[in-house]
Amino acid sequence: MELLQKHITEILILLFLIVTFLQSGIDKLTDWKGNLSFIKGHFKNSPLKNSVPLLLGVVLLLEIISGVFMLIGVYQLITDGAKEIALMGVEIAAIVLIALLIGQRLAKDYAGAMTLAVYFIITIFGVFLLNK
Numbered sequence: 001m002e003l004l005q006k007h008i009t010e011i012l013i014l015l016f017l018i019v020t021f022l023q024s025g026i027d028k029l030t031d032w033k034g035n036l037s038f039i040k041g042h043f044k045n046s047p048l049k050n051s052v053p054l055l056l057g058v059v060l061l062l063e064i065i066s067g068v069f070m071l072i073g074v075y076q077l078i079t080d081g082a083k084e085i086a087l088m089g090v091e092i093a094a095i096v097l098i099a100l101l102i103g104q105r106l107a108k109d110y111a112g113a114m115t116l117a118v119y120f121i122i123t124i125f126g127v128f129l130l131n132k
Contacts, residue, residue, distance in 0.1 A: 003077060003078055003079070003080070003081050004077075004078050006081070007077045007078070007081065009129060010077060010083070010086065010126065010129045010130055011074055011077055011078070013090075013122060013125060013126040013129065014070045014073060014074050014077075014086055014089075014090070014126065015074065016122060017066075017067075017070055017089075017090065017093055017122070017123060017126065018067050018070045018071055018074070020119065021063045021064075021066050021067040021070070021093055021096070022063070022064070022067035022068075022071075024063050025060055025063035025064040025067060026064075028056065028059075028060040028063070029060065029064075035056065036052065036053060036056060039052050039056055040052050042107055042109065043103070043106070043107050045107075045108075046103075046106040046107045046108075047106060048103060048106055048107075055099075055103070058099075059096060059099065059100070062092055062095065062096045062099075063093075063096060065089075065092055066089045066090070066092035066093040066096060067089070068089070069085050069086070069088050069089030069092065070086055070089035070090060070093070071089075072085045072086075072089075073085045073086020073087070073088075073089055073090075073130075074086065083130045086130055087127065087130040087131065090123055090126040090127050090130060091127060093123050093126075094120065094123045094124065094127060097116055097119055097120045097123060098120075100116055101113055101116050101120070104116060
């Protein structure tokens with residue numbers, strides 16, 4: 001219980017990101033066709049239009065990997081204070097957000113790109129805390 005209290009800020013950030021990334025990944029898995037259709041429409045006028053299925057698959061894989069790493073990281077923080085796996089998960093999440101930002105900017109969805117900034121700030125704060 002002492003480790004839980006000692007790392008509560010990191011754990012709360014991780015839980016927020018776990019919900020965000022695992023929900024997004026699971027949604028892509030359970031509704032691949034719907035997501036693919038939406039994303040194809042979103043990127044129809046961008047340089048990425050011919051790569052949408054591949055890029056969506058990469059994002060899906062990285063979201064699931066980061067979510068699982070962060071989930072394992074929460075367990076490790078609570079049980080023995082280890083931060084390495086959690087940090088890898090948050091770093092992968094940051095990379096995913098940067099990739100999504102690039103996509104939003106190329107699609108000229110500036111409002112969507114701006115929304116990602118909130119997630120990125122929280123993620124970078126997580127990286128900062130887990131690097132201490």
